[in-house]
Amino acid sequence: MRGLGIRSKMLSGLYMLEIEQLNEFSCPVHTSRPLSWKPPEGEIIKFNFDASFQQQLRLSHSSIIARNKEGLVMVSCTYSWENVVDSTMAEARACLKAVSFAEELVFQDVCVEGDALTIIRKLQSGEEDRSSFSTIISAIKGRNTRFRTLEFRFVPREVNEATHVMAVEGRKHDQAMNWIEEVPREVERIVVVTPQTRPKSIYHTINQRGGENR
Secondary structure, three states, rough: OOOHHHHHHHHHHHHHOOOOOOOOOOOOOOOOOOOOOOOOOOOOOEEEEEEEEEEOOOOEEEEEEEEEOOEEEEEEEEEEEOOOOOOHHHHHHHHHHHHHHHHHHHEEEEEEEEOOHHHHHHHHHHOOOOOOOHHHHHHOOOHHHHHHHHEEEEEOOOOOOOHHHHHHHHOOOOOOOEOOOOOOOHHOOOOOOOOOOOOOOOOOOOOOOOOEEE
16 A cells, blocks of 8 residues: 555656646746836827935936927926825925926927826825825926816836936926936936937026926
């Protein structure tokens, strides 16, 4: 009886090995393509935003890159905020800056895109927001009538890499900075920009740090 038990276990082991080998040959190999940023359609200008948050300093840096249907950079900027309580509020303020920036530039058809899922969901929802940053969400929604079309989209961090890198680089500057038709040199490896090789920075000396766009 003992010999039969050992033989049964051996046969069972061989059977399982054959099943595993068959699965290796029969299962198709799935190769996922890397996600990448996609240009908007038609006359829409896409504003990607992100934020870098420094908890100990209660400081955040917003970054925004605006691109057209050809993927060309229209404008980009970094902006500092003080008295930021958490990373979610940092993202909310970055989104508000993106919408305000689009309004200042008088773009009519705008898509605001970022990897802040909580913020995007609240902006897409018709329900009243009661979070700690509800005033920022209300301020963003209140600007909807100032555009012909205004859409909010969520994308993974991989797609939003350019603005993420730019937000971290923004820590090097204490004042708001803008680049016309370009991005900072550190971001050029990610974004396809216009032929100029050196970005032209526009320094804003107005004391807007930590202020709220109204």
